[in-house]
Amino acid sequence: MLQNVFINCISAFLPNEAVSNDSMESLLQPVATRPSRVRNLILRSNKIISRYYAIDPKTGLASHNNAQLTAEAVRMLGTQGCDLDTIELLACGTTLPDQIMPNHALMVLGELGLPPCEAVATAGICLAGTMSLKYGYMAILSGLNSNAVATGSENVSSLLRGHLFTEEMAVRSKDLEKNPELAFEKDFLRWMLSDGAGAVWMSNKPNSTRDGISLRIDWIDQKSYAGELESCMYAGAEKLQDGSLRGWREYLPQEWLEHSTFSIKQDVKLLNDKIIEYTVTRPLLELVKENRVDPEQIDWFLPHYSSAYFRDKVYKGMHHAYCDIPQEKWFSNLSTKGNTGSASIYIILEELFNSGRLEKGERILCYVPESGRFSTAFMHFTVV
Numbered sequence: 001m002l003q004n005v006f007i008n009c010i011s012a013f014l015p016n017e018a019v020s021n022d023s024m025e026s027l028l029q030p031v032a033t034r035p036s037r038v039r040n041l042i043l044r045s046n047k048i049i050s051r052y053y054a055i056d057p058k059t060g061l062a063s064h065n066n067a068q069l070t071a072e073a074v075r076m077l078g079t080q081g082c083d084l085d086t087i088e089l090l091a092c093g094t095t096l097p098d099q100i101m102p103n104h105a106l107m108v109l110g111e112l113g114l115p116p117c118e119a120v121a122t123a124g125i126c127l128a129g130t131m132s133l134k135y136g137y138m139a140i141l142s143g144l145n146s147n148a149v150a151t152g153s154e155n156v157s158s159l160l161r162g163h164l165f166t167e168e169m170a171v172r173s174k175d176l177e178k179n180p181e182l183a184f185e186k187d188f189l190r191w192m193l194s195d196g197a198g199a200v201w202m203s204n205k206p207n208s209t210r211d212g213i214s215l216r217i218d219w220i221d222q223k224s225y226a227g228e229l230e231s232c233m234y235a236g237a238e239k240l241q242d243g244s245l246r247g248w249r250e251y252l253p254q255e256w257l258e259h260s261t262f263s264i265k266q267d268v269k270l271l272n273d274k275i276i277e278y279t280v281t282r283p284l285l286e287l288v289k290e291n292r293v294d295p296e297q298i299d300w301f302l303p304h305y306s307s308a309y310f311r312d313k314v315y316k317g318m319h320h321a322y323c324d325i326p327q328e329k330w331f332s333n334l335s336t337k338g339n340t341g342s343a344s345i346y347i348i349l350e351e352l353f354n355s356g357r358l359e360k361g362e363r364i365l366c367y368v369p370e371s372g373r374f375s376t377a378f379m380h381f382t383v384v
Helices: 024-028 039-046 066-079 104-112 127-141 162-178 181-190 253-258 268-289 308-320 341-353
Strands: 006-013 089-094 118-122 147-154 196-203 215-224 237-239 245-247 300-303 363-370 375-383
Touching: 006 066, 006 341, 039 181, 039 308, 066 089, 066 104, 066 147, 066 196, 089 104, 089 127, 104 118, 118 127, 127 147, 127 196, 127 215, 127 341, 127 363, 127 375, 147 341, 196 341, 215 268, 268 308, 268 363, 268 375, 300 341, 341 363
Parallel strands: 089 118, 089 147, 300 363
Antiparallel strands: 006 196, 006 215, 147 196, 215 375, 237 245, 363 375
16 A cells, blocks of 8 residues: 655755855866856856855865765754654765765765665766655655655765866867867856755654644656757766767776866757757646646746746746746745755755745645756645
């Protein structure tokens, strides 16, 4: 017999103090002492005014690694009354863990020093966080577990530092002057991404306190269109003319430096051409036709978009899917918390859940796209 699954507590951890637009380049460091030519353009477009980095502003060194960020978010669940020693399942999603192996969840469990439990890491980009949440949801739904903690986290600033691109600038300066788009695909993301972690406590029972709320998970739907489209966002590889990826193991170590192979890259043209059709309109149209989404019944829409540039485009894509949810029902904190990838939906949910604005019976629809190779997730919750 399937069990109901409830989100009882949500936490978010954002490292250090908020970083303004004016101070972010000094913290990340310029590339080869040259101020970015596109920073102001990108910031005007994404409308992010503050974000957080796991960088000590005094020393310029890392203040946290990815596992430590995640562990801090889990510890904050403990301050909300969750007994961390009773965790049965820890599911952790992230884009880039601190190491290739062991997996990210094991490192988080080690940071926490918790009693033995099942620990699962989910791979991906933005969907890594929804995959971990879905794993925990399915484990409780099936009756295999009575509780689970799921997380999403990113420590992307470790790959955005200016000095990491110095070798490539020295080797390829002439090429980059002739073809500035080669640099744009990497520099673009330096002003888009930031650090943070979020965690949720799920169980088979709602909160028992008189005034406490929980979110009943009604369903989680994920879909990938990787069989139809080439890669759009990638790291540890180079994209070839035919659209395929050539992975880091096919290059010499010196070439990793010359090409900044491990930096995060984005095919911006492909992103603009396909992201709405494949992560909004097509999947949402299916959900509407299946009567799983009724726009008139949605009280809150929580979209994770990487830039305010996409807000109206998402809305237009929803119209094409016959799903008009007015923007006054939308909730986003992108402008103040930044784009934290797989952690973003947790950080959005945490702010709304703990705001006192939710009322019993309200329905929440979450949207999480991933441009890696065009995948998407929608999640439906009811406030109880």
